[in-house]
Amino acid sequence: MTFETGQARGNQIGLLDGLMTNRAMRRYSDEPVADEDIWTCLEAAVQAPSGGNIQPYQFVVVQDPELRAGLAGIYRRGWARYEVAIAPGEFPNDSARDAWERNNRATVHLAENLEHVPVIVLLLMPTIDMTVHDEEGPMPVGPTHASVYPAIQNFMLAARSLGLGTALTTLHRIYEDDVRSLLGIPERYEVLALLPLGHPTGKWGVAPRYRGAERITSWDAFGEKRTP
């Protein structure tokens, strides 16, 4: 199957084309993002499913340059620690090395330039337990996160439809207390995700996935495979 990328500015793109060609965008121009577009993404986010429709999340949209610089500094500190801890020793082959290095260059670029991305959106999740109990005990119908990530994905897909790039990032969480104190976020919220939002300079396209749908899907019983 091939998918449209709608590369030209202002092109309308179908839902499936948009989501199939969406990917983590880590390089952005400094062109501002219209508030109207931010609102469209936020409105798309709140249309996502959540357990009991309770929407256990809030957003903080950060446009102020000093605050963006503050967030970028916190993110960079987390990234500097993390990248040392996960640095791969060796690769199975050259193409695996190339793919890792390509991805790593983009990751480094984002860490070094986050303050220049025009908008940074934070997703806050209250530390609540959504588990319901009865006399038989707890009914584990899903952690609170499960009601937040769909909103994050909706936000990112709405951005994609507007020709805006995002990347779901979490390295700021290593120093989450500093994020909370920079922006006055109450302690009861986790700062679940940090999304840069801007006009990407990279190209959309179907991103490589090493575990394709066929490989990780069973039909009727675990381990029963089919080919598409």
Ligand SMILES: Cc1cc2nc3c(=O)[nH]c(=O)nc-3n(C[C@H](O)[C@H](O)[C@H](O)COP(=O)(O)O)c2cc1C
């Ligand atoms: C829970 C989660 C945390 C992530 N954290 C970061 C991050 O801190 N920094 C970053 O650059 N990318 C982060 N990513 C993005 C992933 O690296 C990216 O989605 C993955 O490599 C696939 O990218 P692609 O769609 O462009 O192939 C995160 C993704 C998820 C789902």
